[in-house]
Amino acid sequence: QNITGKVTNVTDGSPLPGVTVVEKGSTKGTVTDAQGQYTLNAAAEATLIFSYLGYVSQEIPVGGRTTVDVAMKEDTKSLNEVVVTALGIQRDKKALAYSVTEVKGSEFTQARENNVANALSGKIAGVNATGLSTGPGGSSRIIIRGNGSLTGANQPLYVINGMPIDNTTPGGSATANGGQGNVDRGDGIGGINPDDIESMSVLKGGTAAALYGSRAANGVILITTKKGRAQKGIGVDFNSTFTAESIAVVPDWQYEYGQGDGAVKPTTQAQGIAWGRRSWGAKIDGSDFVAADGLTHPYVAQRNNLKNFYQTGKTFTNTLAVNGGNENVNYRFSVSDLDAKGILPTQTYNRKTGNLSLNGKFGPKIAVEALAQYTIEANNNKTGAGDALGNPNWTPYMIGNTSDIRWLAPGYDANNNEIAWNDASIASNSYFVINKYKQNDTKNRFIGQFGLTYNILDNLFVKGTVSRDFFNYQYKYILPTGTLYVPNGEYNELKTDVSETNAMVTANYNTKIASTIGLSALVGANRRDYNYNQINIAGSNYVLPYFYSSTNLRTITTTPLNQRVRTNSVFGSLDLDYKGIAFLTMTGRQDWFSTLSPKNNSIFYPSIGGSFVLSQAIALPRAIDFAKVRASWAQVGGATPDPYAINLTYSMVPSSGQPLQNVTSTAITNAGLKPLTSTTYEVGVDLQFLNRRVGLDLTYYNRSTTDDIVQTSISETSGYNSVYMNVGKMSNKGVEALVTYSPIRRKNFGWDISYNVAYNDSKVIKLADGITSLQMATSVGNWAYINSIEGRSYGTIVGTTRQRDANGNIIYDPTTGYALKSNLHELGKGVPPLTMGLTNEFHYKNFSFNFLVDGKFGNKIFSVLEVYANRMGKLKRTLDGRENGLTVTGVTASGDSFTKTIAKENLRTYYDNDKNYTELFLHDASFVKLRQAMVSYNIPVKNFKLLKLQSASISFVSRNILTLYKNTDNFDPEQSFTNSSNQGFESIGLPRTRSYGLNLLLKF
Amino acid sequence: TINGDYVFTKAQYDAVGNMITGLQGTMQYTTSYNDVAGWGSKYIFNQGTAPYAVFSSAYTKELNEMGEIVRAFEKDPALVNKLAIAKIWQVYCFSKVTDLYGDIPYKEAALGYVSSNYKPVYDSQQSIYTDLLAQLETAVGMFDATKTTFGAADMIYGGDLTKWKKFAYSLMLRMGMRMTKANSTLAETWVKKAIAGGVIREDADLAKISYLASGQIINQNPLAYWMLNSDYILANGNSNPEGGKYDKVFIDYLKATNDPRLPVISVVYVNGKASNDPSIQKGMAHNIANTKPSDFVTYSEPNQNTLLKLSAPMLVLTNAEVNFYLAEAALRGWYTTETAANLYASGTRAALRQWSLYGSDGVISDANIEAYVTAQALKTGTVAAQMEQIHTQFWVSVFPNSQEVFLNWRRTGYPALVPNNYAGNNTGGQIFRRMLYPATEENLNADNYYKAVATQGANEFMTRIWLDKQ
Structure with missing residues (x-):
């Protein structure tokens, strides 16, 4: 009927x-x-x-x-009962055997992070989201339930409407210590417009992700885009946001002794330059001195060099979306423009997106859906980090503390040559870098998806989907003529084409057995093709000065890189449902990887999970409204993402003379590589009490990775720098809790609290035979390392301390007068084990207000900034001995007492030696931050009938407002420059910022 | 698949280009007012990888390459000459590393791919020397004139077996002499064996690699490339990014001896133009602490028309060097066919002549050569005084090959350089005795590294290695 x-x-x-x-x-x-x-x-x-x-x-x-x-x-709690799960399937939340968290699109729209992934920070238990200190257009790093692989990216798979997209950073991630052109080139998720997102589901567990196969081993973030809705006429949404950001963290330098060297202030321009970045001078007394600009200035503290150099960053975003349709065809089309100016002068980022979504039904049997998105991203003058050459952040941090950085502007002379400001020309004049270095990149990206569903029977349908994510990336880095350190300049160009193509077909069948058991079955197959083609043109010495073309270089090297990867898969799942009380899910998937030897390139992995709704099965105390227990076990297999990792190859080396040849790579290939396996089991409960005012979601998980494929550094004396191998086992165990509470729930006033906490215990259980430690990263100058050590947690910071005797006295070498340096040993974790977030949300009539406090605890960070600041005499600890010399006391190796006084004139070289002791620049990186606060007002639209407004809201949002707790005086504990796995180093990137924004949303 | 010839050419480039440029400063040829760039002349090591450079580069480049091609050539008996030459070159490559660092991975080196050895043990320098010398002897014995050899792929001798034989014995002579301090008996044995085998005695036999003026970096003279790009590319005498100039000690010596090489290698910029007028050449003091002197432009720097030519050759082992070793052997009574004075004069003469390889600006007239040779003739006197004269001449004659000069200085103590006691130096004001193992070895090859340090001594500049112990 x-x-x-x-x-x-x-x-x-x-x-x-x-x-x-x-x-x-x-x-x-x-x-x-x-x-x-x-x-x-x-x-x-x-x-x-x-x-x-x-x-x-x-x-x-x-x-x-x-x-x-x-x-x-x-x-109101955004705990929707229906959630989007693997392959875009909507499922009843109580049927899930694992923990899934869904975040509504409005939260991204309002939070207004350029990179939507950063907006996840602090919101979801067990999800560790970190934005990088690289300015607008930068990448994000998301880690779900700890780092599962020792050297893999460890980032989750991003899926849009059921199909994977690419999240590659072209040319590779920035490194903590690289030199010229070491910039964060942005990732794939950063190209998604938050206004196009309906919701985002985070699939944390293996069971949730098992259907996606190998790349889901680190979890999946499912994005559902907005679609058109059947309605009369055309709906128009307009969203406009303006955000401003400014520096939030300023180092706590010493301002008692000023610029100079040997306790003397500069009195000539030559000294002003030679001591341009040294704060080893006389006591600051307001007298006169001569700075690098050759002018006489008062010898007073200049505390505002960061504020004077950086500007207020501004981002203006406008999105217009139209949607409409009828019962048969829906459409939504949006265009968006994001225009950002970074805090670094001349750094800009522009992102334009067009997004078209179509859904249609052609008769009762056929339904189609299509999505097309085109994105153009353009960046100018991204910041470098790490080494000093071309790093625009060097001068504001390191300039002598009685010099005003603006005296160095514009950084070049009448001949466009860099003006010297310090003794080492490798430490660039930051004004020259922002004014004369040229760096720009553009990314043209297209994401297309097309799906066709055919209903064979009422309860059986097949669906075919193809999707392609393709981008073309061009990057140009110009180190200009007239650079002091490289007078004739350098040139670097990158052209990258990346495509990810997936073709999938699935068949779904639903039925009921004996009228009590619901059955839903799915079988499918997928082919994934990933192509990465890159040409790198690098050269130096412009023949004609100031003409920046690859045709104008004295030496030039062209390096092509072509990689193709194919993964074929078949998979299936079976869901059983007993009266809505008990649920059982089973999946299986088999993958074949083109990157491994045919002998061992295939792996099958299953998963099983169940949930039981106690509150429907048995009578529980009245206070309990809902109770569910769940348990699941899953395996996910994976392979190396890099092709050419199995056989030794030889390549011709570019030569202008005799032909040259060498082994292609300094990485040892391994024909015996086999797929890795990641196994997760989790158990959890979901409880709601007191008329659903209080909720508790608790999960324990245990995830272990075996036969992890790593590319690890090895001793150069082996003839190679790194090797690919399968290594033993690593484990991540943890608990996650989500507590929700609604203290007030009235018609006009509501207050909701949500608190999430996660503890992850990561442990390297076994590496390979004869290998108990892997080096994952080194800092500038090899002052600290990040290792993975058997029996310890992932990403352990390793370094040196000053040697001490049994009584804690420092042991000195009497010849040099310096403390003896210990052997390398473990100093702390690079990744925080404990993370949490607390959200409070208030509604009053048309107003709402919410704020988020989050924190991470238990990790350490090594600061390269402080090593240099120590050398330059800017750290407060270097004040010891400025007046009368520094007297150190301790013992010698033979146990005799040792005392030495270093004259105040020689403090600089003495303190510089401290870089040998990692411990001095290592800090606890724990923090608590007021991450976000937002006020919104729903404008009553009935008063504006003429405008035909359906709804309107205005909100004010501020992010990264305040650091409530931290142990680092001179930098932000979240200061990271790379989205690679190597976390635990600070390396002179952009200072951290706080932002304020205004968001206007109108619906017509 | 591997083409042994092409890889061999690469290994020749790599080995000859592998150097610690800071030794130019250590031997007081050059200096800088800046203490980061001038680390070699100020014995202060702030940061970077400079003291590791030869070690790091050798294993991943020439040593790995030589391992690959030795294994490839061993498979085919017809390629025995190529194999023998490759083995000689492998000895050269290894000796270069052990001479600077002491105990190094040798037997297990560069076997990462072949035998999955990622943590090679360090062998004692004494055992390495013993084996390298034996390898040289074996390799020379393998030559078979009836079989094929390298052509143009061998950039040094084009596969000429006779010349390679002389090179092998000259290398044996060099390495034998290197041991005079550590084990003089052993040194004598090998020096005599080398001389008997026949060493380089003619300019035509000296070992060198030629380079191109443009194109890929690898085809350009690596020392000139480094000097140009670190300091001298603008050729105006003033805007040297790393603050480099010739050291006062070197220029003063050349001036005091009226050395005809001074105008060949050194210029001063006057009104933006290079002048090689010997009278205005002057070196910069190496104790300047970080402040650019106001008269910076008036100091001498390398000549763009000789040393700084990207097409200049790199001299690997020269007639001059061999003659100085022979002169010392004569002094020691290990070689009696010729007199020390004559050998010393031949060495000096050859050293002056070899500048003509740098082009017309390097040619020194015969008259000037003879005048200098006569003026510098070996004085009669004590053996110690004669040693000093020979090895001081070695210092000016083997320039710019600062590694050989450094090793010769470490062994003989000559030239009698006055150390630069620069504030905050890492050596207690003394000249380096060795270079440093890369810091990463402590993290990546910890057990073997700690064993090596335990037997040889701390990984410091002043630790004396086997060759350097009396």
Whole structure:
């Protein structure tokens, strides 16, 4: 029989278009039109499920009626009952055997991080999100439940509407210590416009991700984009945001002794330059001195060099979206423009996106969906980091503390040559870098998806989808003529084409057995092709000065890189449902990897999970509204992402004379590589009490990776720098808790609290035979290392300390007068084990206010900035001995007492030696931050009838507002420059910022 | 698949280009007012990888390459000459590393791919020397004139077996002499064996690699490339990024001896133009602490028309060097066919002549050569005084090959350089005795590194290695 009805919003009675109405246990369904009306042919005894994202789903038995009207309630806690899971399948949350967290698109729209991934920070238990200190257009680093692989990227797989996208950083991630052109070139997720996102689901566990195969070993972030809705006329959304950001962290330098050397202030320009970055001078007394500019200035502290050099960053984003359609065809089209100026003068980032989404039904059998997105990203003058040459952050941090950085502007003379400001020309004049270095990149990216569903029977359909994510990237780095250190300049160009193509076909079957057991089965196959083609043109010495073309170089090297990877897969899943009380899910997948030897390139991995809704099965105390227990076990297999890792190859070396040849790579290839396995089991409970005012979601997981494929550094004396191998086992165990509480829930006033906490214990259980430690990264100058050591946690910081005797006295070498340096040993964790976030949300009538506090605890960070600041006499610890010389006391190796006084004139070289002791520049990186605060106001649109406004809201948002707790005086503990796995070094990137923004959302 | 010829050419480039440029300063040829760039002349090591350079580069480049091609040539008996030449070159490559660092991975070196050895043990320098010398002897014995040899792929001798034989014995002579301090008996044995085998005695036999003026970096003279790009590319005498100039000690010596090489190698910029007028040449003091002197432009720096030519050759082992070793052997009574004075004069003469390899600006007239040779003739006197004269001449004659000069100075103590006691130096004000193992060895090859340090001594500049112990 035909059933009709109207779906309305329970609070105001307004019609709800786009609500999904399905007959339970079948695939029959429809969506409501613009007036909230629907018509569905269903049996008289059927049960209808009404679901709509952001609203509480309802199941209503028809009971012989022909009209079924429904009033739906908004789900204020964003804990929607229906969540998007693997392959874009929507599932009832209580049926899930694992923990899934969904974040609504509005949270990204309002938070206004350029890179949407950064907005996850502090929101989800077990998800460690870090933005990098690289300015607008920078990458993000997301780690879910700890680092599973020793040297892999460890970042999750990003999936849009069921199909994977690419998250590659072209040319590779920036490193903590590289030199010229060492910039963060941005990742794939950064190209997604938050305004196009309907919701984001984070699949943390292996079971959740098992269907995605190898690349899901680190979790999956599922993005569902906004789609058109059936409605009368055309809906128009306009969203405009302006954000400003400014420096939030300024080093706590010493300002007692000024610029100079040997306790003397500069009195000539030659001294002003030679001591340009040294604060080893006389006591600051307001007298006169001569700075690098040759002028006489008062000898007073200049505390504002960071503020004077950097500017206020500004980002202006506008998105216009139109959508509409009828029961058969829906569309949504959006265009967006993001225009950002970084805090680094001349750094800009522009992102334009066009996004088109189409959904249609052609008769009862065929449905199609299509998505096309085009993105153009353009960057100018990204910041470098690490080594000093071309790093624009060097001068503001290191300039003598009585010099004003603006005296060095514009950094070049009448002949466009760099003006010297210090003794080492490798430490560039930052004004010259921002004014004369040229660095720009553009990325043109297209994401296309097309899916076709054919309903063979009411309960059996097949779906085919193809998707392609393709980008073309061009990067140019020009070290100009007239650079002091490299007078004739250098040139570097990168052209990269990357594509990720997936073709997938699935068949779904639903049925009921004995009217109590629901069964849903899926089988599918996928082919993934990944191509990476790159040409790098590097050269030096411009023949004609100031003409920056690759045709104008005296020496030039062209390096092509072509990589192709194919993975073929078949997979299947089976879901069973007993009366909505007990659920069981099983999956299996087999992958074949083109990057491994045919002898061992295939792996099968299964998963199984179940959940049991206690509150429906047995009578529980009245206070408990809902109780569910869940458990799952899953395996995910994976292979090396790098092709050419199995056989030794030889390559011709570019030569202008005799032909030259060498082994292709300094990495030892390994024909015996086999796929890695990541195994996770998790158990959890989901409880709701006191009329659902209090909720608790608790998970324990245990994830272990065996036969991890690593590319690890080895001793150069082996003839190679690194080797590919399968190494033993590593484990991540942890607990995650989400506690929600609604102290006040009234019609006009509400207060919701949400607290998440996660503890992850990572441990390297076994490496390879004869190998108990792997080196993962080194700092500038090899002052610290990041190792993975058997029996310790992933990413351990290793370095040296001053040797001490049993009584704690420092042991000195009497010849040099310096403390003896210990052997390398473990100094702390590079990755925080404990993370948490607390959100408070208030609603009052049309106002809402929320704030987020988050924290990370238990890790250390080694500061390269401080090593240099110590050498330059800017750290407060270098004040010891400035007046009368520094007297050190301790013992000698033979146990005699040792005392030495270093004259104040020689303090600089004495303190410089401290770089040999890692411990002095290592800090606890724990912090608590007021991450975000936001006030929104829903403008009552009834007063503006003429504008035909449906709704309007305005919000004010501020991010990274305050650091409530930290142990680093001179930098932000989250200061990281790379999105690679090597976390634990600070390396003179951009200072951290706080931002304020205003967001206006209008719907017509 | 591997083409042994092409890899061999690469290994020749790599080995000859592998150097510690800071030794130019250590031997007081050059200096800088800046203490980072001038680390070699100020014995202060702030940061970077400079003291590791030869070690790091050798294993991943020439030593790995030589391992690959020796294994390739061993498979085919017809390639025995190529194998023998490769083995001689392998000895040269290894000796270069052990001479600077002491105990190094040798037997297990560069076997990362072949035998998955990622942590090679360090062998004692004494055992390495013993084996290298034996390898040389074996290799020379393998030559078979009826079989094929390298052509143009051998940039040094084009596969000429006779010349390679002389090179092998000259290398044996050099290495034998290197041992005079550590084990003089052993030194005598090998020196005599080398002389008997026949060493380089003619200019035509000296070992050198020629380079190109443009194109890929690897085809350009590595020393000139480094000097140009670190300091002298603008050729105006003033805007030297690393603050480099000739050291006062070197220029003063050349001036005091009226050395005709001074105008060949040294210029001063006057009004932006290079002048090689010997009277205005002057070196910069190596104790200047970081402040650019106001008269910086008036100091001498390398001549763009000889030393700094990208197409200049690199001299690997010369007639001059061999003659100085022979002169010392004569003094020691290990070689009696010729007199020390004559051998010394031949060495000096050859050293002056070899500048003509740098082009027309390097040619020194016969008259000037003879005048200098006569003026510098070996004085009669004590053996110690004669040793000093020979090895001081070695210092000016083997320039710019500062590694050989450094090793010769370490062994003989000549020239009698006055150490630069620069504030905050790492050596207690003394000249380096060795270079440093890379810092990463302590992290990546810890057990073997700690064993090596335990037997040889701390990984410091002043630790004396086997060759340097009396």
